[in-house]
């Protein structure tokens with residue numbers, strides 16, 4: 001993350017003796033990315049963070065994904081997804097929508113606390129479409145609600161505790177997710193042209209301490225899933241500091257960049273990850289040239305698959321397509337896409353779009369998981385021509 005944060009108690013000098021009230025030493029841990037050459041945090045534990053008493057392989061039930069064949073624009077309705085159990089949690093309840101070698105995208109409506117969990121493969125980006133709850137982590141807790149993005153760093157142990165059913169779009173990256181580098185100064189400060197800045201970011205504010213013994217933690221790693229049992233509860237960090245920690249940012253705090261004529265998708269960029277970007281489309285004044293066309297031009301996204309998650313308002317360019325709140329559209333490379341018939345004409349003279357959407361552009365093709373197959377609206381590809389196969 002871009003800036004320094006300190007929570008709880010830490011010693012004045014790093015790597016020096018830091019003692020508990022009983023005179024024993026706290027256990028110092030460095031969490032650092034890119035092999036000690038990038039952002040890190042120093043955490044101080046009550047117990048050894050290395051003390052595991054059991055490890056067992058856990059079967060990954062999410063299945064594989066299938067290529068987008070035949071290649072076509074697709075529409076999925078997350079609202080149509082159901083779960084077999086009455087109790088669904090935000091970790092084991094994730095259903096796989098899409099994946100490629102860089103990112104796995106899932107969806108869950110969680111109503112029960114998740115197990116303790118960490119993703120050792122890459123950062124996770126959660127988008128809260130609806131509901132609220134608390135993300136408890138070794139760094140402290142984050143209270144989150146609708147519109148929040150939550151970035152959880154690789155190998156950060158956490159769990160999700162809903163206070164009301166939470167609809168979550170979950171991106172599991174195979175690397176790190178953060179603000180686009182072009183938004184940051186050389187030293188990592190958000191620049192003036194960035195649509196958000198440090199004041200919009202929320203991090204843990206106090207330690208989260210839980211006592212317990214023989215505590216299970218589910219770990220996703222490069223080879224699959226393993227459940228560790230820790231001798232002590234991993235929420236034992238009395239203080240930490242550094243630039244690496246979980247953080248939240250609400251989409252309503254994204255300040256849209258507008259212009260006289262249509263602005264291209266990069267003005268909406270919010271995050272970058274390994275071979276993908278995430279953009280936020282938020283309610284905004286639109287193009288004010290007297291002859292402007294506010295909806296997008298038809299576009300061939302030559303090098304990326306474009307996934308759009310519709311979360312609020314009315315999406316002007318998609319009227320008549322069947323798309324509504326909770327819909328996901330997938331416009332893959334190889335197809336040109338654009339406004340629905342009549343949307344250009346309807347947009348002329350309009351000066352405000354009340355629409356909220358999260359876009360994920362991946363630079364390698366997305367394959368379809370079981371949740372995509374289960375929620376697809378098969379008529380979508382033919383909505384521009386208004387007739388399908390004879």
Ligand SMILES: [Fe+2]
Pocket residue numbers: 299306331337
């Ligand atoms: Fe597009």
